[in-house]
Amino acid sequence: MSESEAICLVGWGAINQRVAALLAERGSPFDIVAVAVRDPARERDDLPLGARLISQPGDLAATGATLVVEAAGRSSVLPFGRAALAAGMDFAVSSTSALVDTAALSELIALAETGGRQLLVPPGALGGVDALAAASRLNLTDVEHRIVKPPRAWRGTAAETLCDLDALQAPLSFFQGSAREAADRFPQNANVAVITSLAGIGVDRTRVTLIADPEARLNAHEIRAEGDFGLLEIRLQNRPLATNPKSSEMTALNIVRLIENRAAGLVL
Ligand SMILES: NC(=O)C1=CN([C@@H]2O[C@H](COP(=O)(O)OP(=O)(O)OC[C@H]3O[C@@H](n4cnc5c(N)ncnc54)[C@H](OP(=O)(O)O)[C@@H]3O)[C@@H](O)[C@H]2O)C=CC1
Numbered sequence: 001m002s003e004s005e006a007i008c009l010v011g012w013g014a015i016n017q018r019v020a021a022l023l024a025e026r027g028s029p030f031d032i033v034a035v036a037v038r039d040p041a042r043e044r045d046d047l048p049l050g051a052r053l054i055s056q057p058g059d060l061a062a063t064g065a066t067l068v069v070e071a072a073g074r075s076s077v078l079p080f081g082r083a084a085l086a087a088g089m090d091f092a093v094s095s096t097s098a099l100v101d102t103a104a105l106s107e108l109i110a111l112a113e114t115g116g117r118q119l120l121v122p123p124g125a126l127g128g129v130d131a132l133a134a135a136s137r138l139n140l141t142d143v144e145h146r147i148v149k150p151p152r153a154w155r156g157t158a159a160e161t162l163c164d165l166d167a168l169q170a171p172l173s174f175f176q177g178s179a180r181e182a183a184d185r186f187p188q189n190a191n192v193a194v195i196t197s198l199a200g201i202g203v204d205r206t207r208v209t210l211i212a213d214p215e216a217r218l219n220a221h222e223i224r225a226e227g228d229f230g231l232l233e234i235r236l237q238n239r240p241l242a243t244n245p246k247s248s249e250m251t252a253l254n255i256v257r258l259i260e261n262r263a264a265g266l267v268l
């Protein structure tokens with residue numbers, strides 16, 4: 001790999017802590033120069049060596065980062081995305097539910113284009129997004145995304161108002177609707193549906209089913225797409241992250257892949 005790149009992480013939760021740990025373990029030549037958190041006064045003894053804490057989007061410009069990686073939450077995407085792209089940094093989004101807001105998405109894309117930078121959407125907890133995005137160059141007629149997670153991954157979400165998660169004896173489909181509805185109602189679990197939508201036929205035509213399965217131990221994503229290219233069927237079963245059962249290990253791995261690819265001679 002070539003010379004190191006300066007990175008700012010927005011959010012210091014399950015995903016970004018795992019990203020930092022994986023980069024360090026792998027000896028990847030990247031400098032995490034800053035971490036954006038909501039409360040910089042709170043002590044954190046596990047920060048990457050040399051990283052400074054910031055809290056405001058306006059603090060980004062002085063960090064010297066060239067890539068900003070968001071894994072914080074939906075409300076952080078627009079302010080940090082705006083600030084990063086306006087400061088000439090690329091911006092990678094994890095809380096993709098924020099991108100159902102068409103005006104916000106258009107604004108970020110326009111900022112990226114004006115500044116010659118990129119708004120990056122890594123595959124998150126998914127795989128096969130490349131094939132879906134390629135397939136969308138021809139006509140796609142149908143895209144469905146089913147998300148199957150153990151009940152504990154749905155705790156603290158609107159699923160609790162739709163079913164009794166503790167009483168489940170068999171898999172229960174508690175939501176069916178568009179990717180837009182799924183992302184708006186389940187922003188902690190349905191970011192992936194927006195990624196599928198952006199790669200495929202958009203947030204209003206992508207059909208989403210959410211399932212709580214008492215036998216499941218892993219977070220599963222099943223995508224089925226049909227179109228002029230043929231038929232795509234993908235089923236991924238991801239290990240949840242130790243510190244957040246809603247989020248999958250694959251999300252951190254895909255960010256590590258994005259980061260390492262920026263300096264790699266061979267890009268995969
Ligand atoms: N694209 C995808 O496929 C996936 C996306 N996600 C999404 O990625 C995001 C991160 O997930 P995960 O790491 O598991 O979540 P966590 O809850 O573990 O961590 C999020 C962290 O972000 C911090 N935070 C929240 N808002 C802000 C803000 N405005 N500025 C700075 N920090 C902030 C919180 O810190 P504190 O509360 O201390 O301020 C918290 O530590 C979530 O939105 C999640 O829904 C998750 C899985 C897959």
Ligand SMILES: O=C([O-])CC(=O)C(=O)O
Pocket residue numbers: 124125187188189190191192193219238246247248249251
């Ligand atoms: O990690 C996952 O399996 C997906 C997820 O939480 C999301 O899309 O928000």
